[in-house]
Amino acid sequence: MSHPIPRAAAVTAAITLLTSLAAAPAQAQADPTSQRQRDFTAAAKEFNVPENILLGVSYLESRWDTNAGTPSTSAGYGPMHLTDLREAGVAGTHHDEGSEDPRGDDARPAVHPQAGPPAPPPALQTVDEAAHLLRTDAQTLRTDAKQNIRGGAALLAKYNTDNNWYNAVARYSGSTDKAAAQTFADEVFDTIRTGTTRTTDDGQQVTLAPTPGIEVPQHADTTPKNVECPRKVTCESVPAPYQELPNDDYGNHDLADRPDSQKIDHIVIHDTEGYWANVLDLVQDPTYVSWHYSIRSADGLIAQHVPTKDVGWHAGNWYVNAKSIGIEHEGFAAKGTWYTEAMYRTSAKLVGYLARKYGIPLDRAHIIGHDNVPGTTPATIPGMHWDPGPYWDWSRYFDLMGAPLGGFGLPGSSLVTIDPDFAKNQPAFTGCDKSGSGTPCTLRGSEAVVLHSAPSESSPLLVDIGLRPKGTPSTMDVADIGSRVATGQRYAVAEVRGDWTAVWYLGQKGWFHNPRDARVAKPAFGWVVTPKPGLATVPVYGRAYPEPEAYPAGVTVQAITPLPYTLAAGQKYSSGGTVGSEYYWATTFDPANHVVVKGKLKYVQIQFGHRIAFVKADDVRIVPAF
Template identity: 70%
Template sequence: MPRPFRPVTLEPLRRRSKRTAGLAVLSLAAGLLAAVPAEAAPADQQRQRDFAAAAQEFGVPENVLLGVSFLESRWDFNAGTPSTSAGYGPMHLTDLREAGTGTHHDEGEEDPRGDDARKAKLPVTPAPKPPPPGLQTIDEAATLIGQDVATLRTNTTQNIRGGAALLAKYQRETGDWRAAVARYSGAKDAEGAQSFADEVFDTISKGVSRRTDDGQNVTLAASPVSPGRTQAEAPKAECPKTVSCLSVPAPYQELPDNDYGNHDKADRPKSQKVEYIIIHDTEGYWDTAMDLVTDPTYVSWHYTIRSSDGQIAQHVPTKDVAWHAGNWYVNAKSVGIEHEGFAAKGTWYTEAMYRTSAKLVGYLARKYDIPLDRAHILGHDNVPGTIPSTIRGMHWDPGPYWDWAHYFDLMGAPLSGFGRPGSPLVTITPDFATNQPAFTGCETAGKPCPARGSGSVVLRSEPNDTAPLLKDIGLRPDGSASTMAVSDIGSRAETGQRYVVAERRDGWTAIWYLGQKGWFRDQRTTSPAFGLVVTPKPGLATVPVFGRAYPEAEAYPANVPVQQVIPLPYTFSAGQRYSLGNVLGSEYYSATTFDPANHVVVKGKTKYVQIQFGHRIAFVKADDVRILPAL
């Protein structure tokens, strides 16, 4: 239970300017006057009361406390699980000791480069460095309020008190609330910390209200605040001006044995159009990611985003090709963004990270004319294996707990469909908070994951809750059914993806998925969509499905080895239909030498059609299919 209210201390406020202090005092007073007595307030207002009580107890302006918490967790509890940066509870108090560490780049058998013309690049990740002290804030918070660490991880009231106590301490030490908020971010560099503070105070100025994942209604009323940085500095990298963006270059360097690393020079979009933005999760903390991407023997990606404050670092110019997606065709036509996450048990992402990532993706989409939809903004888990032998090794980040709907809302491109009711084309749009599939293996193989919101919809082979999941012959060549393991994407549709309805029956909907009917209870799980669908041409019983859109053999010049066009082990049969994502020319970027003068883009006459075939996209030859309106 929270402690009784104490008289508000204004001592920390006296060190600020009169104008700023006055605004904070007025805001705090307004919040206190509006507070409803605890015994009269409804149960879904408890978190609002907890914020008000903690603000009064520790002398923190209530709007500042609410603003910081919103940028960390959106006021959610997240079932007591850690974020991908080891933060717990509404105030994101970090406990790396409990959450653990890990990295996904050395998991499985994926070659991040994915180019058959070169030896597979299988990175070996060194042991992680000790985490910086800023990633263990829960200990100090527990000491300040006289509670044990376990309580702060699991009790939202005490978690909020701990965060308020930390903010008050930081204000006493800095003499300024904006500086205290910047310090709370945990950022080691001033620019990243200041960017976090700017985002918090911008949120305070606009206000926000939402219902949390555990049913609490919380409101931050809009209130005027003093401006932060008045003039945007010229970005040091390819980033929007409204974010903090560092340049941490990945090396382009010759290595022994006629090798080089860790990316390829190019001249995009002149040489090739950038079609995709790929969302990754590092599962390793920021310092480790910086060490790895600056190692010429390792692999690369274009950007990393820090969890605590949303700081962005650019590593590879977007005109160049990074080695990140495990599919060379996709690498050559994409920008890769890694999101910091070093909690092996982490299942959620900070609001600060979502916001700066959304700004970066919006900026890149405008720069390269990339549509803001799920056919072009892909997770690493949506990238197809190149040939049958590479499917099983492909990575599955950012995973089922990435909130695609919220992410696209931040970009101003909501994913809800706009089609007519009853449309055969639907967009997957479950309610993230209440959609809670029973995944296993988040912490221990076979053990249930904590119940929490997800953007994933699990598909079954028949319209009943006990039917087996679908089969993914690429992941399981033995023909066994998919599982509920958190890493198993073989029978799972994701928020924002579009599929064609195969059948509807008694409250269940079936979609075409990997050549099968995938059933799910359609309880506001989809939205009608409009668009185009793809089906085999008349007379063709099946058409081959590919993981890359490479040219025909005749297109290759004599000095470039022909890349085989090998079908994936799936069946796209007559009568089935899949959502069209794009119509593409056939291309292969030959870049096997350190000297970019020898690099060449091979373009063929073959046209391909991108489809949403399963959890991952796939390609079919345009000559094999018809493109029809979804009617």
């Protein structure tokens, strides 16, 4: 039973309350940089999802980023990666663009297979399911981070049909492959176990506190015995056909016996420019081209197509093909899309496994993008591909491999490693919707640093005489790599003026802004090459082929053709190591007729422009960088 408060007492109480409110300090404003954390907390509570589960799933999809509203490589939007293929659209495969011959062997006719338009996968529409649950629209879920998080939480709650959050997380991956879905869930729960914290691409502070005791089910290893794959990831076999074709032709790769026949020196990172199902169809076509592995965006599933002992047709340069492993990643370079954390993680495990197996150094001289592969002759340079593009996060990738980039030299070193802050480094590229269109791309994080011809943002970009024989400057088109350095690449310093640094690049000084409080290049240890005394210039090559005398009878001598660049006296370029001269003669279906030609010539791999190149060891001195 309540009792009324006497009037005098009520007045006194009111005065006391007003006095205390007046005396109390103003309530502290919520920190705007932790709003995303509060959004996760609120959504977890609203839909009765454990907050660490919600945070863990989001981290494996987007690392809590918004990516400026652009879709992922599997059409996912926002921190929870809600997929909307209608909005993301479809692109064709990059193997159909330009004039690159993926095989890149002058001894055989060029191959330019056409894939046809890819069919979009029907499963990439979780945004509709989430919109139905929240009674909102797809656009809101794509563009509003808070609502996107609520949509992801609603889906997780719906998927938790047996009160088993591990199964709900596996289903959230969208994978139709049980083992791949479990791998995704295992990565989520590993992240929950260890915890993590970071600042997102839009400046939000988010923390996932560690939960050391969390457990996951044990699974049987389902990897086929013929698949070369690391443990704790899901791999399948989708073989590329080695098949005889009409007109004395065959496809779509070459049998070999690596590393006994030839050392494997490089791993080449590609993106598919198409969706998963279409890519698998292409690699199983004997009239198409091939690569060794593909990795799916949504869950990181790995498919092996060609044994690593054999040679895939993927890089557009036969010398590189014969000495590399090619890995395609479901994604798009030109559309400004982003690669999922799930795909980065399994790819990093695969590359680490292959690097250990074949003794490949974990650096950017040997783990290269397709965009770092040189043209074979002056005529092939303009048609070379440029994937995985400037939005591939090389720094994050190498962190996952336990081989972080940058920061290992002494101040004032004459060699630097390009290492910008990925999220803050946002070059104003154009042409993401359609290469060459001039339409500005959405500003977002990038691994690329643009070079200028003078220490000024208003100065023209550099000239790449191979891409533009008429000598016109490079552009900011997303596909134009003529005046661009990439994270992890090393360059010799040519000059420093205040906050500007110049490096030697394609025979020129390339300038970039490198202020003390926001370094985009870090001092490095290493070796550089420079012409021997008395040589004004030395030729630069796109492949390290043997001298003519090395070829046996019946094997056509391959021309040692210089590229249209020169390395001049006084210039220095970072060394990627000395290599022997080799050519793999493989022009017939019967591998018994294949021959590895090894010469006495030695070459040095250098970081010459955006792409690697080779110079003859007899032409240069190799000296330590100071």
